[in-house]
Amino acid sequence: MASEATDYDETNGWANGDRGTPQGPGHEGHEGHEGPATGDAPTPATPTPAVPADAKTAAANAAAEAARPQNGETVRIDSWIWSVRLVKTRSMGAAACKGGHVRVNGERVKPAHSVRVGDEVRLRHEGRERIVIVKRVIRKRVGAPVAVQCYVDNSPPPPPREAVAPAGIRDRGTGRPTKRDRRELERLRALRGLSGRATGDRPAGGRPTGGRSEGH
Numbered sequence: 001m002a003s004e005a006t007d008y009d010e011t012n013g014w015a016n017g018d019r020g021t022p023q024g025p026g027h028e029g030h031e032g033h034e035g036p037a038t039g040d041a042p043t044p045a046t047p048t049p050a051v052p053a054d055a056k057t058a059a060a061n062a063a064a065e066a067a068r069p070q071n072g073e074t075v076r077i078d079s080w081i082w083s084v085r086l087v088k089t090r091s092m093g094a095a096a097c098k099g100g101h102v103r104v105n106g107e108r109v110k111p112a113h114s115v116r117v118g119d120e121v122r123l124r125h126e127g128r129e130r131i132v133i134v135k136r137v138i139r140k141r142v143g144a145p146v147a148v149q150c151y152v153d154n155s156p157p158p159p160p161r162e163a164v165a166p167a168g169i170r171d172r173g174t175g176r177p178t179k180r181d182r183r184e185l186e187r188l189r190a191l192r193g194l195s196g197r198a199t200g201d202r203p204a205g206g207r208p209t210g211g212r213s214e215g216h
Contacts, residue, residue, distance in 0.1 A: 056145065063146040067138035075137045077104060077121070078111035083138045084147040086123055086130055096125055121151075130155045 067083070069075055075083075078093035081102070087093045094111040096102050102109055103122040115121070115134055123130045132151035142150075177185070 057149070060146045060149045063142060064136050064138060064149050067140050067142050067146075069137060069139045073139070074114040075139050076111060077102060077109055077113045077115045079139065080115045080134070080137065081121065081123060083141045084132075084150045085141070085144060086132070087125055092125070096123060101125065128155075128158050 078090060078097050081087055081096075082090040082093045087096065093102075097109060097111040097113070100108050101124040104113060104115065104119050106120070106122075115137055117134050117137060119134045121130075121132050121134060123132075131154045133154065134151055136150040138150055
């Protein structure tokens with residue numbers, strides 16, 4: 001008991017480290033107690049409120065109404081299919097009409113044909129058929145969210161990408177195909193079975209196609 005009395009100090013606590021953590025004045029025996037943090041806690045970011053779907057639809061409808069013709073003016077079909085983004089340019093819309101690829105209520109129409117609410121518009125463009133019912137007649141091109149509010153889409157689903165044959169693409173600036181390019185194309189078609197006769201077949205009453213005849 002005498003040795004323990006000598007190892008203990010009233011101010012610094014136990015001098016021997018095995019007896020516990022030394023404590024200074026003011027600690028009152030609370031080991032491991034930490035005071036409050038000195039820095040301010042980070043402010044959590046305020047989440048951006050999501051725009052309700054009804055609000056988006058209302059905004060699209062308002063934009064479509066703003067694009068409507070004024071004072072009873074009519075809208076051409078080539079302009080309408082361009083305005084609702086069925087074709088990329090108005091000239092494409094006019095070309096589709098002139099080529100007989102646009103029908104309104106089952107009839108082929110010219111580019112100047114006036115479109116009305118309730119018309120059924122059929123368009124064949126870029127290997128796909130579009131069938132839409134006119135809900136709004138607009139006179140200028142609008143964004144995609146607004147365009148879909150201007151018609152009811154009854155189009156069949158697009159064909160799978162594998163079913164679409166890739167078109168031949170030539171580099172810009174190469175000009176028209178040469179005779180050699182055409183021969184290669186014909187040879188490729190013959191290999192794919194797309195040509196009427198295979199390469200090297202002898203036409204009726206003539207010399208064999210390509211190369212020199214035998215014996216010359």
